[in-house]
Amino acid sequence: MTATDNGATAATPTPDGAARARRSFELRILSLVTLSIFLVVSSTSVLAIALPTVARHFGASAFESTWLLLMPTLVQTCFLILFGRVADLVGLRWMFLSGLGVFTVAAVLSGFAGSVVMLIALGAVQAVGAAMVMCNTGATVGAVFPGRRLGRAMGVYLAGVSVAQMIAPSVGGLITGTVGWHWLYWGQVPFALGCVVLGARYLAALPRTPDRTRKLDVRGALTLSLMSGFLVYGVSSVQSSGLRSWEVVVGLAVAVALVPVLIVVESRAEDPILQARLLRRGSFLLANLSNLLSVLPRFETVLIAGLYYQTVLGDSAVTAGLKVLPLPVGITVGSLVADRIAARRGLRTTAIGASVTMSAGLGLLALSFSGGRPYGWHLLALLAIGLGAGVFSTVNSTLIIREAPPGEIGTVNGIRLTVMNVGGSVALAAGLAIATSSLPAEARSAFYDATVPPDTGAGALIHGFNLLFVVMIVASLAGGLILLARPASGWASADDPPPRKAEPDQG
Template identity: 35%
Template sequence: MRFSGASRQQDGSNVREAEGSERERVRYAWRLLSVVCLASLMSGINVSSLNIALPAIVAGLDAGPVGASWILLSFQLTHVTLLIFFGRLADVFGRRTMYLTGVGLFTAASLLAGAAPDVGLLIACRVLQAAGAAMLMTNSAALVTAAFPRRMLGQGLGIYMASFSLAQMLGPTVGGLVTTEWGWRWTLLLNVPIGIVCLLWGLRVMERVPRSGEPLRLDPAGNLLVVLGLGGLLVALSQGGSGDWLHPLVVAGAIAFLVAVPVFLLVEKRVAAPVVDVRLFSEPVVGIGVLAGFLGTMSRFAVVLLMGLYFQAVQGDTPSEAGLKVLPIAIASIVSAPGAGLVLRWVRARTVAVVASTVSLAGLVLLLAVIDVDTPYPLLITAVVVIGLGSGAFVPANSTAMLQDVRPDRLGITNAVRLMAQSCGVTISTALSLMLIGLPLPPDLRAHVLEGSLSRVSPDALDGLITGFRWTFGLMAVMSVLCVLASLVGRQAGRGVPGPRAAVTDLEE
């Protein structure tokens, strides 16, 4: 009996110890999540706020159309190039080290960018910002996944993803208000105190994790070819916005793109640790899902940027007014994303992706039909809210449709390819949009579009600018049609393939 009593006491002690360990792990997970969400808000708000602050930056630094484009494009190109590279470095050197380095680099680069005396130095600082943001992005979800117990992982990841949505919603409004009241430099300098708090809190909270000991496997040739190919395309598009399509930079950029793409595909088939595992595209569900995601991003990402420019350059609004006017786009996207998540419990993801992409297409067609110099705000906002509703639902639906059929051992690399394709879509969409809107105007007026001052400088030129907006939204509508078609093909390709991770009920048969 004594032995039995001692055994029960020992068992009770073990249970209490396990419960205490579990509680401590949960407390640590929430503290780590606070670091990750704060950094996510900092970087996300900064990125989206510059879409509204861009005209003030262009005017303040007297930047031409090409320089203005690269204020945004330099960040996007660097970010897409370094995402997978830093992910591999983190596997070897530790995610804590890589993450906190990213916070420090982003903060320091924001300070330098806020003090930049000319557009060249600002672009250089934006490259550094993008490197820091890539360190954050590639490690955030992995840190949260490692910290939370399995039963709470969905909650932790949900809050982390919600921080992105909140940043998307707040960014344009914060950027507009800060630019109007304090000047554009403060859209960058506000990152500094937030970054310092995040860095100090992260140093205190985040546990040191032993290095994996795995050998570092990189693909320098693949990364270089991404820079040459995508960078060449961006140079050609940004310089082509001047109207001189035979300019040496346009020709050189186009040649670099056309040569780098096929060479990249050949190289990636032969290296041990490719930037993009091109063998994934031999699986129809994955290949079509990546294509649909790329086309969807191409057709919708630049809407906030374009509408911010429209309200300032055409209707003469201040940055704060423009920021408030585009706010419903983000709200619509935030509302529809979790709504789509609920629908996915009962309806096939591919069906939801088709419907969502069709809704976005309807919004783009409506916007193309109504946009003019004096279009009433309710008409414009109806169109862009419809776009936002479709866009918010499409991303989770298309991602689920693609990833649920992937073998667990290939899930990580497939998701990395998905993110890279979407990032490429973001970058190319921005470059095309900034090029097209100014093409119908005389060269001496194009800079005033990106300054947001065309309505004051030359009201007679506004009809030409509206033509540029129509060209741009027309191209986006074409991309959206292709996205719908890709989603339909993906729906057919996925029939009868339940996949090892499928968790939705098939109601379409």
């Protein structure tokens, strides 16, 4: 008990009470960021099944329909690192609430869009708000959860991402077919407003950014945004315009030309957006390279499996969607159990085991497709791929967040997300090119409509699929092997006790 100014006594929080209050605060924060990331990820993928209905409503061309899907990813990639740095300067709470405000206003206006061009433009605005939220969710988890608890929190957070990717397309199709496409956007508003209210209340207690003189590297941010945007635009155009199209050539050429410009700009910046001490840290670069490689099997498997079921087996889109559900289910479960496995086996062993599990699942799925085996084999393979991907992504994301120096967690998380966006675009373009490489040129366009002529033969299609599976297995194993080169000191958090000699692998 302690005395107050008027002579009364006040209870001093006990250690147990303080611990319970801390855990309650962490639970509220984790719930908030998981709901927020679920919302913004859903907004990006909700059009996947509803796109034909929206395109027919506006009479959209193929080019306009493509940009309805491409614009959010392109805009987010351009701004993630920039907004991550701004969050480091002004605070996570301000950036989070501002992003939700922009996101909500754009959602309301999108429901009133009178043309497809207006809808694309509003989609870009909403993507700006989504990027402001996305760069803060993982950073907020990293700022609130210390030591070993970071891994478990990242698992729950990434499970929210997986669930959003799993159900958003189906929910979008259901909404469009019942109450109309406008509610694809208006339906987001109540959840966004709820996140604003909760964020204003809970995020006030976030740790403050360390005090030091900081400036926003405007030139570096602009150069990096342009480079990322042109890169994503170039690789994304491969699937719609062809490898030799001017869109691909210009996008990739400009991105490459901006690399030396970025190096010069950053070398002259007083407070560069890409901190040299961070980029010189081998463990940080290795973790992000592993992150880039692991994106390929995660992004490509669901696409290639869905196309296989529709093109080779003749399943409907709904049936194909149900058949690939074991993959995101596996990712969700893997994300949730990753921390428990790492606590018993160590981060290094867990990451390598997840990589091997993902590769084994890919091999089993390839054999199942080639041999025409029953769906039970497919289900087992998809679950293995998902479990391995969920565990690996959680462990690797935790390692990247732990690398953040004081006051740089927003920037580090922005880099992590940008690598994933770029990797996803590259995976999509490269994967489709490999999958269709054995088809005659005139049959490749029919592949995307799942209407490959029977006389073309399933053999050529399966051959292309097998080539893609080989690439995905190599990428998966390489992602795990790269982490073996990570310095031993990088596998433990500063908040963790020193590992015992008998367990040098413990994370």
